[in-house]
Amino acid sequence: MASSDIEAATALKVQGNKAFAQHEWPTAVDFYTQAIEKYDREPSFFSNRAQAQIKLEAYGFAIADASKALELDPAYTKAYWRRALANTAILNYKDALKDFKAVVKREPGNRDAKVKLADCEKLVRRLEFEKAIEVGDPPSAFEDLDIDSMAVDTGYDGVRLENEMTQEFIDDMIERFKKGKRIPRKYVFQIIKAVKDLVYAEPTMVEVGVEQGKKLTVCGDTHGQFFDLLEIFRLNGYPSDTHSYLFNGDFVDRGSWSTEIALVLYAYKWLRPNGIFLNRGNHETDDMNKVYGFEGECKAKYNETVFKVFSESFSALPLATLIGNKYLVLHGGLFSDDNTSLDDIRKLDRHNQRQPGQQGLMMEMLWTDPQTEPGRGPSKRGVGLQFGPDVTKRFCERNGLEAIIRSHEVRMEGYEVEHDGRCITVFSAPKYCDTTENKGAFINVGPELKLDFQVFEAVPHPDIKPMAYAQNSILSMM
Structure with missing residues (x-):
């Protein structure tokens, strides 16, 4: 891979970051994609695109991009974080939980990650409890209303x-x-x-x-x-x-x-x-x-x-x-x-x-x-x-x-x-x-x-x- 390609890819990432800062999410995705086409071994390109995909509610794509970033760099904390958020958004709490744990493990002082982890654990417990007490066909909520x-x-x-x-x-x-x-x-x-x-x-x-x-x-x-x-x-x-x-x-x-x-x-x-x-x-x-x-x-x-x-x-x-x-x-x-x-x-x-x-x-x-x-x-x-x-x-x-x-x-x-x-x-x-x-x-x-x-x-x-x-x-x- 020529260094000129890596430089060009990095320049495209910078343009993507600018578009992201201006809340132009589709434009940001386009720039990150062009960067990846030039050089596909840089985890931040995928992780940044994952963040823009989250903004576009393309959570499946965000999970795929964050996973690719982690494949390239298994210690990339931001990618765990973004994959956790994307999984949370589509209610995949158990998968999100694993990634929030991975963030806290790598950054024990990250207070925000600790709060998110605790919230995610609460959600998993709540959903398991609701499933356990679920009745087949609940009565109408209007029944007891006079x-x-x-x-x-x-x-x-x-x-x-x-x-x-x-x-x-x-x-x-x-x-x-x-x-x-x-x-x-x-x-x-x-x-x-x-x-x-x-x-x-x-x-x-x-x-x-x-x-x-x-x-x-x-x-x-x-x-x-x-x-x-x-x-x-x-x-x-x-x-x-x-x-x-x-x-x-x-x-x-x-x-x-x-x-x-x-x-x-x-x-x-x-x-x-x-x-x-x-x-x-x-x-x-x-x-x-x-x-x-x-x-x-x-x-x-x-x-x-x-x-x-x-x-x-x-x-x-x-x-x-x-x-x-x-x-x-x-x-x-x-x-x-x-x-x-x-x-x-x-x-x-x-x-x-x-x-x-x-x-x-x-x-x-x-x-x-x-x-x-x-x-x-x-x-x-x-x-x-x-x-x-x-x-x-x-x-x-x-x-x-x-x-x-x-x-x-x-x-x-x-x-x-x-x-x-x-x-x-x-x-x-x-x-x-x-x-x-x-x-x-x-x-x-x-x-x-x-x-x-x-x-x-x-x-x-x-x-x-x-x-x-x-x-x-x-x-x-x-």
Whole structure:
């Protein structure tokens, strides 16, 4: 290997570090990749790329890169650290535990590593305990709730909620949330119960059209970024009789206003059952909520029962929406089997399987991602799989679709059209987690079923950090 190649590779790494410092994660990955192509024996190139992959939530790729760095240098502490974080992010706590132990062993004075190790040990114990006491089919969390007889807190000075949702209540609730106030628990339970019943009765794949004089807006992940949700409504109009919305999963977790987003979307769903559509995302699941903040937020702002009823309502949500027989909207993406059809989605009994698990149709709908290469590949996340343009083309042709619309991944411009126009990603959480310099986007669809992409910037919010309610500190370093 010529020394000029090593110098060139090192220069590319430096450029990658600069891009990383500016929160341009995809650019950083590109530079580190170019460095590795020039010289593939330097562990820091792989370890740095692992860190950028973590920022992109490509945890599977991060684990592979950290492992390669350790293959080149088994004493490389940073690589153990990054592999541990990536494994934690996809809930592989036992693997993470080994790596946190390796860090502490090599750096006994590293306080942060000791805290992470202790947190990881607690998580492993908690999960083992929960598994041990698990009952086959837990009773409904609503069973022991006598919502009618609950009192409204005496200090509540807002609009009252009776047996029907009103626009007046929603407007008042939004204003309260903007000021950091809450609504009474009785109303929270009323809203969740009403919406759980509504969405439970909907098919697994909801089928909608767009009538003359109306429009439908498709939004991607909002991830607890309540003030950015309000910016969408300010720019594009609030839900109304002529303007419906479809939110494509991941309303909650990470951002610290997840309960506010969920309650506003649910309130609109109750007011206009045919004007708001909600697809389930991979973060409307118990495993993710326990780690990424939603469970902790429910407990901090309301109580544990609120989380339990939200969880039950999430498992009732539809998994996909078909717009005008032309666009299939689902959170993650396509399937491991080319023979999977829209009819298979229609027939999927989501009520028998509350959580998506590690395999099967539901997991794939919530977790998969597109790739540029043909065929299928291992998931960059470490969960699910990736599908190429040929897979998308076959699926669309066999099912008479123009394209699939999915979310699930940050896109720096807020959206991306891939796979020869047949795979569209829309992401609606700008400046994601306050650290990624991405824009947000949403898609307006009119009666002609043409897609009109709108891009928007993040707006200021009160100084509460993302993951403020996470149950442990493990992910705070990511």
